[in-house]
Amino acid sequence: xxxxxxxxxxxxxxxxxxxxxxxxxxxxxxxxxxxxxxxxxxxxxxxxxxxxxxxxxxxxxxxxxxxxxxxxxxxxxxxxxxxxxxxxxxxxxxxxxxxxxxxxxxxxxxxxxxxxxxxxxxxxxxxxxxxxxxxxxxxxxxxxxxxxxxxxxxxxxxxxxxxxxxxxxxxxxxxxxxxxxxxxxxxxxxxxxxxxxxxxxxxxxxxxxxxxxxxxxxxxxxxxxxxxxxxxxxxxxxxxxxxxxxxxxxxxxxxxxxxxxxxxxxxxxxxxxxxxxxxxxxxxxxxxxxxxxxxxxxxxxxxxxxxxxxxxxxxxxxxxxxxxxxxxxxxxxxxxxxxxxxxxxxxxxxxxxxxxxxxxxxxxxxxxxxxxxxxxxxxxxxxxxxxxxxxxxxxxxxxxxxxxxxxxxxxxxxxxxxxxxxxxxxxxxxxxxxxxxxxx
Numbered sequence: 001x002x003x004x005x006x007x008x009x010x011x012x013x014x015x016x017x018x019x020x021x022x023x024x025x026x027x028x029x030x031x032x033x034x035x036x037x038x039x040x041x042x043x044x045x046x047x048x049x050x051x052x053x054x055x056x057x058x059x060x061x062x063x064x065x066x067x068x069x070x071x072x073x074x075x076x077x078x079x080x081x082x083x084x085x086x087x088x089x090x091x092x093x094x095x096x097x098x099x100x101x102x103x104x105x106x107x108x109x110x111x112x113x114x115x116x117x118x119x120x121x122x123x124x125x126x127x128x129x130x131x132x133x134x135x136x137x138x139x140x141x142x143x144x145x146x147x148x149x150x151x152x153x154x155x156x157x158x159x160x161x162x163x164x165x166x167x168x169x170x171x172x173x174x175x176x177x178x179x180x181x182x183x184x185x186x187x188x189x190x191x192x193x194x195x196x197x198x199x200x201x202x203x204x205x206x207x208x209x210x211x212x213x214x215x216x217x218x219x220x221x222x223x224x225x226x227x228x229x230x231x232x233x234x235x236x237x238x239x240x241x242x243x244x245x246x247x248x249x250x251x252x253x254x255x256x257x258x259x260x261x262x263x264x265x266x267x268x269x270x271x272x273x274x275x276x277x278x279x280x281x282x283x284x285x286x287x288x289x290x291x292x293x294x295x296x297x298x299x300x301x302x303x304x305x306x307x308x309x310x311x312x313x314x315x316x317x318x319x320x321x322x323x324x325x326x327x328x329x330x331x332x333x334x335x336x337x338x339x340x341x342x343x344x345x346x347x348x349x350x351x352x353x354x355x356x357x358x359x360x361x362x363x364x365x366x367x368x369x370x371x372x373x374x375x376x377x378x379x380x381x382x383x384x385x386x387x388x389x390x391x392x393x394x395x396x397x398x399x400x401x402x403x404x405x406x407x408x409x410x411x412x413x414x415x416x417x418x419x420x421x422x423x424x425x426x427x428x429x430x431x432x433x434x435x436x437x438x439x440x
């Protein structure tokens with residue numbers, strides 16, 4: 001050890017001591033305090049923000065009212081909610097700023113502390129913005145997180161809370177007390193437009209559906225002047241919806257399978273109280289849908305095939321729809337009841353279709369899956385049933401098909417359009433399918 005001649009800071013007594021700045025008389029006064037658990041959270045927050053890249057930021061950043069007292073961001077696992085929150089904090093505040101704290105509710109620290117206790121200590125230290133990720137995992141078996149968030153909201157009106165969860169299921173289950181307090185946002189995976197920026201460096205603006213229908217040639221000129229959209233669209237249908245593609249293509253489909261399995265094996269039993277004994281039957285249900293999508297539902301037939309009750313089949317389908325594994329279509333959304341079966345069932349996005357379908361994805365299914373996924377983010381989509389594939393906002397009738405698709409099925413229907421795959425240029429009311437990828 002190094003022994004140095006030094007002067008005590010308290011009494012100016014000069015003596016020899018080991019790398020110290022106090023004499024023996026005052027040593028006990030200067031014994032350093034043990035680091036608190038809050039210090040540990042701050043260090044983890046700093047490291048996570050430092051490791052967050054900000055070269056590409058989704059447009060959702062500008063849509064969120066970050067100054068609201070309580071912001072909730074919900075969406076499917078893997079779509080980039082955590083990254084967006086960290087990017088916001090990193091851009092807005094300098095690294096090491098103790099007015100902000102980012103933490104995840106599924107870490108070891110939360111096994112011994114409450115959300116209210118964390119907020120209290122954070123506010124006492126001068127905290128202003130508290131971001132809690134993975135909120136649905138907070139003591140999921142014993143505690144309703146929404147009650148604690150409500151209490152924090154009432155106790156500390158100057159504290160800004162950002163809360164996110166990777167599953168729609170849990171946030172909706174615990175949402176009742178927060179419905180009038182939170183500013184809520186849902187985050188989807190990447191649109192075709194966003195994928196062009198993420199993976200190809202091509203930046204385009206969003207287009208409203210009404211503008212696409214009224215001015216399709218303007219959109220076509222804008223996009224085709226910079227790239228060949230049909231070829232890039234084919235790539236997007238296979239890989240591109242989830243931002244974790246940036247981490248590498250090799251494990252992309254494996255990660256999608258892991259997301260789906262996590263929902264079925266963990267979230268449904270823990271959150272929706274699905275009987276663990278039925279997990280394999282749920283997996284069989286997904287496999288059945290994958291083999292026949294788009295799936296025109298016969299609940300009784302499915303119930304017999306996987307040996308559960310008809311009402312249970314309908315209930316499980318709705319859980320999977322809320323979890324963003326499936327998209328459920330009804331011919332009349334105004335008449336949906338608790339046990340109303342959907343008319344048609346799709347996997348939530350084309351990439352899930354490629355990941356879970358054992359054989360090559362059927363091209364018609366792929367087209368319709370993309371259309372429903374893209375339209376559902378901002379519009380009401382209903383099953384056309386008698387005429388047309390889909391009814392949009394109770395106003396437009398859309399047919400989805402290939403380049404040879406004609407108007408015979410919708411010839412006499414007002415506000416009807418064809419969206420055709422392998423079709424790069426508009427021709428009257430027949431528009432390229434890729435244009436629906438510019439809605440968000």
